[in-house]
Amino acid sequence: MVSLVDLRPEAAVRAPLARGVFPLPVVGADLSVPLVTGEQVGYVNLDYAASAPCLRSVLDAVSALLPWYSSVHRGAGFASTVTTELYAAARRAVGDFVGARGDDTVVFTRNTTDALNLLAAALPGDTTVVTFASEHHANQLPWRRGRCVLLPVPASVDEAIALAEGALRGASSEHRLLAVTGASNVTGELWPLAELAAVAHRHGARLAVDAAQLAPHRAIDMASIGADYLALSGHKLYAPFGGGVLVGRGDWLDAARPYLAGGGAVRRVTSNDVAWASGAPRHEAGTPNVVGAVSLAAACRALGDVGMSAVAAHEASLLDRVTRGLDAVPGVERLAMWGSASPRIGVVTFRVGSLDPGVVAAALSAEHGIGVRDGSFCAHPLMVALTSDRTPGVPDGAAVPGAVRVSFGVGTSTADIDRFLDAITDLVTRGARWRYRLDAGRYVPDPDPRPRPALAELLTGGANGLVHGLLESLAPCQAPI
Numbered sequence: 001m002v003s004l005v006d007l008r009p010e011a012a013v014r015a016p017l018a019r020g021v022f023p024l025p026v027v028g029a030d031l032s033v034p035l036v037t038g039e040q041v042g043y044v045n046l047d048y049a050a051s052a053p054c055l056r057s058v059l060d061a062v063s064a065l066l067p068w069y070s071s072v073h074r075g076a077g078f079a080s081t082v083t084t085e086l087y088a089a090a091r092r093a094v095g096d097f098v099g100a101r102g103d104d105t106v107v108f109t110r111n112t113t114d115a116l117n118l119l120a121a122a123l124p125g126d127t128t129v130v131t132f133a134s135e136h137h138a139n140q141l142p143w144r145r146g147r148c149v150l151l152p153v154p155a156s157v158d159e160a161i162a163l164a165e166g167a168l169r170g171a172s173s174e175h176r177l178l179a180v181t182g183a184s185n186v187t188g189e190l191w192p193l194a195e196l197a198a199v200a201h202r203h204g205a206r207l208a209v210d211a212a213q214l215a216p217h218r219a220i221d222m223a224s225i226g227a228d229y230l231a232l233s234g235h236k237l238y239a240p241f242g243g244g245v246l247v248g249r250g251d252w253l254d255a256a257r258p259y260l261a262g263g264g265a266v267r268r269v270t271s272n273d274v275a276w277a278s279g280a281p282r283h284e285a286g287t288p289n290v291v292g293a294v295s296l297a298a299a300c301r302a303l304g305d306v307g308m309s310a311v312a313a314h315e316a317s318l319l320d321r322v323t324r325g326l327d328a329v330p331g332v333e334r335l336a337m338w339g340s341a342s343p344r345i346g347v348v349t350f351r352v353g354s355l356d357p358g359v360v361a362a363a364l365s366a367e368h369g370i371g372v373r374d375g376s377f378c379a380h381p382l383m384v385a386l387t388s389d390r391t392p393g394v395p396d397g398a399a400v401p402g403a404v405r406v407s408f409g410v411g412t413s414t415a416d417i418d419r420f421l422d423a424i425t426d427l428v429t430r431g432a433r434w435r436y437r438l439d440a441g442r443y444v445p446d447p448d449p450r451p452r453p454a455l456a457e458l459l460t461g462g463a464n465g466l467v468h469g470l471l472e473s474l475a476p477c478q479a480p481i
Contacts, residue, residue, distance in 0.1 A: 024055060024302060037367070047405075048216070055238040055298075062298075070083045072084050073281075090297035091108070094300055099223050099225075104222070106246075107245065108243060120146070124252065131148065132180065134186075136379050139210040143179060164199050180196055180208075182209050183213040185379065208248070213345060214232075215232045217346060232244065239292070241289070258285060264285050264286060319345075322417050349377070349404065349406075358374050370419065372404055
């Protein structure tokens with residue numbers, strides 16, 4: 001019978017680091033991509049903060065599950081029994097990974113945004129939510145549908161704590177929630193969660209943590225921190241199969257209307273009445289994404305086995321390398337809320353003089369085979385605050401300032417960082433070697449001669465084409481479609 005215990009990574013993951021390579025292999029580590037020059041190079045993925053690659057052990061777990069894949073909670077067949085047990089095991093594994101308390105509810109969702117919207121829908125009607133303008137949109141916009149106090153971007157950790165204290169002290173409603181990120185998706189800076197939890201609880205409030213960026217990089221213990229709710233995404237935690245989770249206290253969740261109305265969320269339905277389920281099933285109507293849940297749990301197990309302290313140490317070495325390298329490049333300005341020395345995860349955002357961030361990202365991809373992110377990172381108020389000295393008096397409705405973000409994790413090596421630093425130095429000192437044009441708001445090579453892999457056959461080639469396309473997709477891109 002399949003179990004999560006069977007799907008743990010091999011003991012080899014405990015081997016010491018060699019040449020800056022972390023011993024948790026990711027899918028796509030050997031991916032080859034074309035350049036506009038016609039060359040083929042190994043791909044350097046420095047866009048982990050958007051979506052991290054799949055751990056090889058996660059793919060193995062999903063592959064082991066699929067022959068047993070069947071309906072959850074509704075089937076008497078043996079495969080259905082196995083799938084249902086595995087779904088329950090996944091719930092326990094994710095709760096253990098984040099240090100959930102014994103009576104916390106673990107609700108599987110699509111992603112962090114979905115989880116926070118679920119929590120927003122479950123808040124008591126008079127709840128005042130306090131959050132910061134520095135938050136990702138996923139941890140701002142759901143709260144604005146109710147009573148929300150949006151605090152400015154704090155200039156320091158101490159100011160963040162003081163602002164939260166003042167806002168919660170001034171809130172007159174019976175129910176209060178402080179919603180903050182664990183780590184900024186723009187600057188990577190770590191937020192003082194334990195201190196903010198203490199402030200919240202001192203004023204009768206609860207703390208909700210957006211852990212989308214924190215969970216892949218640092219150990220989390222909700223009980224020790226004092227976090228009442230926590231949300232995260234599988235696609236940022238090396239499990240890109242559409243899973244996410246909301247973990248936290250069950251009283252508000254059990255008192256709220258179900259997030260979705262449908263099968264699985266009920267105990268009994270009559271012609272004119274519904275008895276809703278309690279616990280996680282109350283908010284998981286419909287057939288659950290068991291593949292997403294198992295992949296998320298498998299990622300949690302793999303990271304837990306290798307140790308989040310080892311993950312943090314690997315990342316710290318890479319972070320030191322990339323920041324020192326960027327500081328040596330003329331015109332590069334790294335962005336931070338609280339200064340360049342503030343503790344952070346493996347996320348670095350920067351601007352390069354007058355160079356358009358979109359052109360920088362496009363050139364790194366097209367000319368060097370390096371994937372980074374450019375734009376405003378779903379954090380418009382924060383980007384305006386971080387760049388206000390460069391773009392003073394940005395009015396509402398004006399274009400949001402952009403920047404370039406590099407982010408990394410367990411699949412990143414020192415060689416990847418060195419290639420990026422060489423490429424950005426070359427771009428800054430010698431300029432782009434190709435032409436780029438705006439297309440639907442993004443810069444693209446003009447022309448773009450790079451061949452695409454034959455992935456369309458996965459969707460259009462029939463049964464034989466499906467197999468052929470899958471094999472093509474798993475191999476480095478070598479030829480045009």
